[in-house]
Structures are given as structure tokens and as C-alpha cells.
Amino acid sequence: MARIVVIGSGMGAMASAARLAVAGHRVAVYERAATYGGALGRFERDGFVFDTGPGLLHLPAVYRDLFVKTGKEPLEQCVALTPVDPASRHLFDDGTDVSLPNASRARVASALDTALGAGAGERWGDFLNRARDAWDRTRRPLLEEPLQPDWQVLGRDPYPSVRRRRVLRRDRQAATVREIGAWELAEPRLAALLDSYALAYGLDPRTAPAAAAVLPYMEQTFGSWYVRGGMRELARALYERCLARKVEFTFGAEVAAVTEKDGRAAGVELADGTVVAADTGGLRRRPPRPRRDDAGTRGVGTGRRGAGARAPGPVHGVPRAARRPPGRHGPPDGGPLPRRRRGGVRGVPR
Ligand SMILES: Cc1cc2nc3c(=O)[nH]c(=O)nc-3n(C[C@H](O)[C@H](O)[C@H](O)COP(=O)(O)OP(=O)(O)OC[C@H]3O[C@@H](n4cnc5c(N)ncnc54)[C@H](O)[C@@H]3O)c2cc1C
Numbered sequence: 210m211a212r213i214v215v216i217g218s219g220m221g222a223m224a225s226a227a228r229l230a231v232a233g234h235r236v237a238v239y240e241r242a243a244t245y246g247g248a249l250g251r252f253e254r255d256g257f258v259f260d261t262g263p264g265l266l267h268l269p270a271v272y273r274d275l276f277v278k279t280g281k282e283p284l285e286q287c288v289a290l291t292p293v294d295p296a297s298r299h300l301f302d303d304g305t306d307v308s309l310p311n312a313s314r315a316r317v318a319s320a321l322d323t324a325l326g327a328g329a330g331e332r333w334g335d336f337l338n339r340a341r342d343a344w345d346r347t348r349r350p351l352l353e354e355p356l357q358p359d360w361q362v363l364g365r366d367p368y369p370s371v372r373r374r375r376v377l378r379r380d381r382q383a384a385t386v387r388e389i390g391a392w393e394l395a396e397p398r399l400a401a402l403l404d405s406y407a408l409a410y411g412l413d414p415r416t417a418p419a420a421a422a423v424l425p426y427m428e429q430t431f432g433s434w435y436v437r438g439g440m441r442e443l444a445r446a447l448y449e450r451c452l453a454r455k456v457e458f459t460f461g462a463e464v465a466a467v468t469e470k471d472g473r474a475a476g477v478e479l480a481d482g483t484v485v486a487a488d489t490g491g492l493r494r495r496p497p498r499p500r501r502d503d504a505g506t507r508g509v510g511t512g513r514r515g516a517g518a519r520a521p522g523p524v525h526g527v528p529r530a531a532r533r534p535p536g537r538h539g540p541p542d543g544g545p546l547p548r549r550r551r552g553g554v555r556g557v558p559r
Contacts, residue, residue: 210234211488214477216464219247223447223456227279230454237485238456239477241463246444258439265293266434267427271352272443280450287446289437296433299405301398312432325398333399336389340426343368347423368419386414386421 211234215226218240226236250261266272269290276284284290295308307324310316314337318330346367350357370383371393383389386407390400404414406425414421436442451458463480476486 212486213237214239214464214485214487216477217241217247218245218448218458218460220249220444220447222247223444223451224275226456227275227447227451227454230451230456231279236451236454236456238451238458239462239464239479239485240458240460241480243460245448245458245460246441249440249444251439251441258441260439260441263440264435266290266436266440266443268431269434270431272447275447276450280453284446287450288442290434291437293433293435296428299402301401303398305398309429312430314429317429321399325396329396329399332394332396333402336393336399336403336422337426337429339369339371339393340422341430343420344423344426347420366418366420368422370419383419385419386412386417389419389422390414 213229213234213236215222215229215236215238218226218238222238223245226238230236248262252259252261269284273284276282276287292311294311296311298306298308300306305324307320309320314334318334320330321333322328322330343366366384368383368389370389373381373392375381381392383392386403387400390403394400394403403422403425406428407414407417407421410421410424412421448458462483464477465480466478467474468476468478468484474487476484478484
């Protein structure tokens with residue numbers, strides 16, 4: 210049993226803490242804020258509560274797995290999940306208005322055919338099949354496994370762009386979201402629809418890699434879910450799971466430094482000068498590259514040594530998901546902007 214310090218109590222850190230505790234370690238979380246949850250904040254006023262971070266859950270399977278592996282009650286016993294249907298509504302500049310149903314590719318195709326004309330659904334479906342290939346290739350190495358030392362092999366874009374042969378010119382293959390829209394979807398409103406997914410995640414479709422095609426694939430395949438009472442309820446459930454596993458939390462405790470001994474992590478130093486010891490683990494002094502889900506949370510003392518040691522970062526993190534700006538989004542030609550409205554309740558009575 211190792212003594213392990215986890216920095217921060219965002220969802221990634223709490224997920225790590227719960228899993229480490231189940232593995233038999235003594236886990237102490239130090240959080241600089243006054244509460245747990247990190248980005249899953251809450252604003253309360255006049256008897257209503259509002260999420261200040263994410264509003265919808267797109268991959269409940271990640272949390273189902275976490276709750277199954279860290280305790281007796283499954284996710285659905287800890288929070289109430291409601292599918293958001295329709296998942297989104299799209300208003301295009303030419304007056305086209307389409308609502309996309311939740312988690313049903315067949316019904317999405319039919320809605321697109323009705324709103325955009327026959328064949329639109331099939332074209333979108335063909336694109337989603339290619340996006341599924343990218344998802345199948347990236348899901349395990351990026352979301353489910355620790356980053357391997359040879360992470361460079363992930364460097365090639367996994368989206369199988371359609372190669373277009375052109376007379377007397379070089380073949381053309383989409384490398385960005387915008388190019389998929391222009392060359393593969395080849396319908397301005399479908400292209401704008403694709404753009405909208407990238408924009409909703411804070412990505413610029415002109416530069417977002419083709420692999421960002423997994424975003425609409427994920428949403429339309431696994432669906433959008435509303436957590437009754439707001440996403441903060443998910444943070445509460447995870448916090449309670451951690452407490453049940455005897456994870457200790459200290460709030461208002463900013464970690465100022467990771468202390469080292471013989472080149473290995475030995476604990477943390479808090480901003481007030483307190484030093485907390487942790488068992489030495491495989492923390493490398495200079496990680497080659499930060500992990501995708503390393504948003505201010507670090508696991509110290511993972512108990513691993515040697516070549517397979519992990520760089521700092523949660524041992525198990527939730528996928529770093531998207532920022533969700535309310536958004537207007539543009540078609541590939543830079544023309545007038547359609548609007549996208551997402552389902553979901555923003556303020557709910559307490
Ligand atoms: C507006 C908004 C909308 C979003 N919408 C969605 C959505 O719809 N769907 C979705 O899946 N995701 C969404 N996200 C993203 C999702 O919220 C984040 O990816 C996820 O919550 C990040 O969790 P985390 O644990 O990695 O980091 P954070 O939540 O950032 O947690 C980090 C924690 O570590 C603490 N900390 C940092 N440094 C220290 C230190 N030195 N000492 C002590 N404590 C420290 C911080 O105070 C914080 O509590 C949204 C985010 C935002 C902001």
C-alpha cells in the first residue's frame with residue numbers, strides 16, 4: 210500500500226483517486242479551491258442552480274466503467290441520466306431548420322434527407338463510417354490506456370480521407386475538418402453542420418485535423434445525456450465515491466511544488482510551506498510531453514518504476530472533453546452563418 214498524493218479534485222483527479230484507493234493505496238487529495246469538481250462548477254441564485262462548466266455528458270460509458278470498478282452502486286444509481294432529444298437544432302442561413310435526434314444514426318439520416326434533400330443522410334452516414342474508423346483507432350490508445358513511450362506512432366491522422374484522383378494534378382485528400390466538408394460532404398449545409406461540431410469544441414475547422422471527425426461520430430452514436438440536477442451532480446457522486454473509498458480531501462490547499470528525492474517524486478509542498486510525503490513512484494523529472502488529460506491534476510507516486518514509468522498525469526483520467534461555447538458557426542465558403550442550438554436545460558430548480 211503506497212501513500213499517494215493527488216493534486217487537484219477535478220473529475221480527472223477524483224477518478225484517479227478513487228481507482229488508486231480501490232487498488233489499496235492510501236490517497237490524499239490536495240485542492241486549492243474550496244470545493245471539489247474543478248470545471249464542474251455551480252452557480253446558485255433565487256432557488257435555481259446553473260452549471261458553470263459542461264452541461265451535457267457525451268460518453269457516459271467512461272463513468273459507468275469508473276463507478277463499476279470503484280464500488281457497488283453503478284452510475285445510474287448515483288445520478289439520473291436523461292437522454293437529450295432532440296440532441297441539437299441547426300438553423301441555416303437559407304432558412305433550413307433541422308433538429309437532429311439523439312443517438313440514432315438512422316433517424317439523423319432521415320432528418321437530414323427531409324431537411325436538406327434526398328441523399329444528404331446517406332452522404333453524412335458515409336462520412337460517419339469513416340469517422341468511426343478514426344474512433345476505433347484512437348479510442349484505446351488515447352482514452353483507455355496510459356500513454357505509451359512510443360506515443361509518436363499516434364502521430365498520423367487516423368481519419369481515412371477519401372483520395373480524389375485529379376487529371377494532371379496531384380491527388381487530393383482532406384487533412385482538416387474544413388476540407389472534409391468541402392471535398393467529401395460537398396454540400397454547404399452538411400459542411401456547415403460538420404464545422405459546428407468542431408466549433409462547439411473550441412476548434413477552428415480550418416485547422417482542426419480531419420480526426421476531429423470523431424466528435425460528431427461520438428455525439429451521434431453514443432448520444433447526449435443530461436444529468437438531473439446538473440453536471441455538478443456527477444461531481445458530487447464521484448466525490449462521495451472517493452469518500453466511501455476513504456480518500457482524504459484537503460481544500461484550500463494549493464500545491465506549490467512536487468518534491469523530489471534521487472530524481473523521483475517524494476511528495477508535494479503546499480503554498481503555506483507544509484510538506485507532504487508520498488511514496489516514491491515513477492515520476493520522471495522531465496516528461497517528454499504532457500498528457501492530453503493533464504489539466505492541472507497530477508498523480509504523484511504511482512508506484513511504477515523504470516522504463517515503463519508514467520509521466521506525471523492522472524493514472525486514469527476522463528477524456529479531456531470539450532469547451533462548449535455557445536456558438537455560431539460558418540460554412541466552408543466563409544458565407545453567412547447558421548446557428549446551432551443544443552438541447553439541455555441550463556438552469557434547474559434546486
Ligand atoms: C464552459 C465549459 C464547458 C464544458 N463542456 C463540456 C461538455 O459539455 N462535455 C464534456 O465532456 N466536457 C466539457 N467541458 C470540459 C470538462 O469540463 C473538462 O474537460 C473536465 O471537467 C476537466 O477535468 P479535469 O479534472 O481534467 O480538470 P479541472 O476540472 O480543471 O480540475 C483541475 C483541478 O485541479 C485544481 N488544481 C490545479 N492546480 C492545482 C494546484 N497546484 N494545487 C491544488 N489544486 C490544483 C483546480 O483547482 C481544479 O479543481 C467543459 C468545460 C468548460 C469550462
